[in-house]
Amino acid sequence: MKPRVLQLNPILVPAINDQLASLYEVHKFFELKDPQAWLQAFGPGTQAVITGGHTGISRAMLEQLPQLKVVAVNGVGTDAVDLTYCRARGLPVTATLGALTEDVADLAIGLLIAVCRQLLPGDRFVRDGLWPRFPQPSAIPLARRFSGMHIGIVGLGRVGRAVATRASAFGCRISYTDLRAMSDAPYHFVPSLVELARAADALVLCAAADSAQGIVNAEVLQALGPEGYLINVARGRLVDEDALSEAIAHERIAGAGLDVFVDEPQVPLVLRGSDKVALQAHRASATWETRAAMGQMVLDSLAQALAGQRPAMSLTT
Numbered sequence: 001m002k003p004r005v006l007q008l009n010p011i012l013v014p015a016i017n018d019q020l021a022s023l024y025e026v027h028k029f030f031e032l033k034d035p036q037a038w039l040q041a042f043g044p045g046t047q048a049v050i051t052g053g054h055t056g057i058s059r060a061m062l063e064q065l066p067q068l069k070v071v072a073v074n075g076v077g078t079d080a081v082d083l084t085y086c087r088a089r090g091l092p093v094t095a096t097l098g099a100l101t102e103d104v105a106d107l108a109i110g111l112l113i114a115v116c117r118q119l120l121p122g123d124r125f126v127r128d129g130l131w132p133r134f135p136q137p138s139a140i141p142l143a144r145r146f147s148g149m150h151i152g153i154v155g156l157g158r159v160g161r162a163v164a165t166r167a168s169a170f171g172c173r174i175s176y177t178d179l180r181a182m183s184d185a186p187y188h189f190v191p192s193l194v195e196l197a198r199a200a201d202a203l204v205l206c207a208a209a210d211s212a213q214g215i216v217n218a219e220v221l222q223a224l225g226p227e228g229y230l231i232n233v234a235r236g237r238l239v240d241e242d243a244l245s246e247a248i249a250h251e252r253i254a255g256a257g258l259d260v261f262v263d264e265p266q267v268p269l270v271l272r273g274s275d276k277v278a279l280q281a282h283r284a285s286a287t288w289e290t291r292a293a294m295g296q297m298v299l300d301s302l303a304q305a306l307a308g309q310r311p312a313m314s315l316t317t
Helices: 014-023 036-043 083-089 102-117 120-126 158-171 191-201 218-224 239-249 289-306
Strands: 004-007 027-028 046-050 070-073 150-152 173-177 200-203 229-232 255-260 277-279
Touching: 004 036, 014 289, 027 158, 070 289, 102 120, 102 158, 102 200, 102 229, 102 255, 102 277, 102 289, 120 218, 150 191, 158 173, 158 200, 173 191, 191 218, 218 229, 218 239, 239 255
Parallel strands: 004 027, 004 046, 046 070, 150 173, 150 200, 200 229, 229 255, 255 277
Antiparallel strands: none
16 A cells, blocks of 8 residues: 655646655645545545645644654745654654755846846836837936846855855855854855845845844845845745835835745735836746756655655754
8 A cells, every 4th residue: 555645735747746646645635625524534644744835734734644754845944834843753844955046046146137137127118019119218217237236145055155156157246144154155244134235236135044034124125225126035024025115115225026925925016016126926946947856855755754764854853
């Protein structure tokens, strides 16, 4: 009999789904007509859970899965999982750390170039047929050069370092803030987020910081100033969205590129309506390459845990 696996989130790569189906008895929680009845009937015999970083798994559900051997998060966020409870239970919780790095860093740079060079307003200008009506060069305001900017990175982990590498290739000067200075990093450490914002042309948020909230507030945005840009590919709740909306509406900062938000999929109207903001629907890792790599890491975590081994990507055991 195949081990029973409860899947809380869809996986979009067919090849990964095929492998899951061939190896396990997979039950897709998001398709069940009566999830609670299923948990009562089949929860006791379930050995593995696959979930996403945003969905996680509640302690109440974990308690209904007494034979569980692994929670495999198909993502890097674990704040929606009760890690303390899982540690106490000796339950491995794995994440797909490292798989997302390159794509998230790519999108961070893409968003920054998009807002600096006004790519989205320029695209609409052409698509809407305005170019023949207003062919003069002054019809579109001059943009801001990205190359050579001073980039302030918030969180110099995997993604932060990948962003720094990419920005350095454009001749950008790099400073960063984190919980401490990184002795192996060749970049300038600034202990204060406000001071980093004041010095930088753009702030790029890369911090995992599951417990942080609203650290980019009105004071930080004021320090960033009317020529500064904010890019967020980390956590939506790192930004005070009311303060950001005010800063955009009153041109207190030059622009923003955002992939994540506080209350997804809800995005403040001011941000949606501004040409100074480039928006994405939490898709920094949404490439075939990354999602396939993430899926393979989930498969590996399940195989290792169900074989009685400590999963290589376990964060709790």
